[in-house]
Amino acid sequence: NAGVMQNPRHLVRRRGQEARLRCSPMKGHSHVYWYRQLPEEGLKFMVYLQKENIIDESGMPKERFSAEFPKEGPSILRIQQVVRGDSAAYFCASSPTANSGNTIYFGEGSWLTVV
């Protein structure tokens, strides 16, 4: 079974450009979570989605960030007009259901560098 697949693994953007990070969950998983890890810091929850629905976006910055998980295709985390402070590792995770006994599995992350 393929794990959670994230791409690109590394992305360099100039200030003001857009960054799109993609996440394909594990087979059979319909719940996706995005986390951000700034350099030398812990993982911070950003957003939780099910197919076609945003369930919890309490950790998303109010501006420039958006996420979607369409009926077909991967989940996308989109960052518009990137700034240097957006440089971080972005991790996606997935689970089959939202039950607390179901493990969530993480991808290897996408490293965004804003120059």
Add this chain to the structure above:
Amino acid sequence: DAKTTQPTSMDCAEGRAANLPCNHSTISGNEYVYWYRQIHSQGPQYIIHGLKNNETNEMASLIITEDRKSSTLILPHATLRDTAVYYCIVRGNTGNQFYFGTGTSLTVIP
């Protein structure tokens, strides 16, 4: 979700058991205890989880106290590759997502 408290860092000699404690005194009845680890520059790796009973898998053992207010992750024979940050997380049904604390930075010493 309940908060957890872990020591900031620990050392362990290679080949010895590593015992990583976690306090979760406000845990409620339907909340699970999960352990993940993150090796530098990699995604968090699932280790083990449990509700009430002790659990064991090929990676580790999880000992949960009877009152469920604390738990211990045991790596029976630590290797250098076990050097990582270990996160103890309590998860219920209300939040669905995992909240990561600062974790314990475990260093396995040759």
